[in-house]
Amino acid sequence: MIKQAKSEYPVQEIVAKRWSPYAFANRDVSDDDLRSLFEAARWAPSSYNEQPWSYIVATRAQKSEFERLLSCLLEGNQVWAKAASVLALGVARLNFKRNGKPNKAAIHDLGLAAGGLLYEATARGLCVHQMIGIDPQRARELYKIPEGSEAVTGIAIGYAGAPDSLPEQLKQRDLAPRERNPLRDFVFAGVWGDPL
């Protein structure tokens, strides 16, 4: 299934084709692809080149590890994310390595790194569905995440699957067209609310 963006202005194919499915196919992600996804995250920009991102990763091939990571997602996300081939947690280091002071950009830059990861995934025919609905405290306990770092996102990776495999409500979300606010609603010039 492909859910191409109906863009107002032209964008790259991997931007238009990127999509976060709820349904994943029963197909493994290769180790090569997986490493390239994190390599793409690696080269994202960050404030002071701090690279405040880390990832904890589990593949479905290692059942008990996969179950452990799945248990860090909120129940509503476990329902569909259990079918992904790979699960990961996106962890932000909230203070600067060099001086321990708060890094205001940490969470933003975790998002930037995710951007690299998901466009790389799209280029490889893979899909990524991120979640904010995780249990950071459980993740800290299970994985010994150090103080000053925090699990922020859950990341499901795999090939898009048939929506028929989903509960009805999620199925409808996968089948619905992708919608976005028009540019005039969020790109301003001169004063807040005036379209560019």
Added chain:
Amino acid sequence: MIKQAKSEYPVQEIVAKRWSPYAFANRDVSDDDLRSLFEAARWAPSSYNEQPWSYIVATRAQKSEFERLLSCLLEGNQVWAKAASVLALGVARLNFKRNGKPNKAAIHDLGLAAGGLLYEATARGLCVHQMIGIDPQRARELYKIPEGSEAVTGIAIGYAGAPDSLPEQLKQRDLAPRERNPLRDFVFAGVWGDPL
């Protein structure tokens, strides 16, 4: 000037070529390109499809508007960002539109949208250099940014220029190779610190 990433594992060209210069060339960004950059941001994913991002944009062609936006950057950033063709502020809406509750993903998702913008820029031969060093309160006053939203990032957009135009310290940064931590330092499995 091109500063290709020396990647450990293969990544897409636009991932490897993306780079944040300090030096910008004296060359305008076309309106078509500019709109496609924000179109790419538009199609980024976000928690509950909240799309918590907005942008205030000023092009160098409109001198007073450009100066106004430049004044929202911290002085250390004004030094080089004044040469960009386009400046923008990335603004996050911190509460959900539908219920006013805090959106834990807002800043992260602003970063995701920036990811779309900057890979689209790279594909078009443009460079983007983001800054966390801005004055959010000044931005709020100048642009009437509403309560509940906050300017988080400065965004300089243009064509990379000759580092010779820069103060010595920034010139050295532009000339230095791009460095990143190796994957084993931030991609873990099983327990924190164990490489995948």
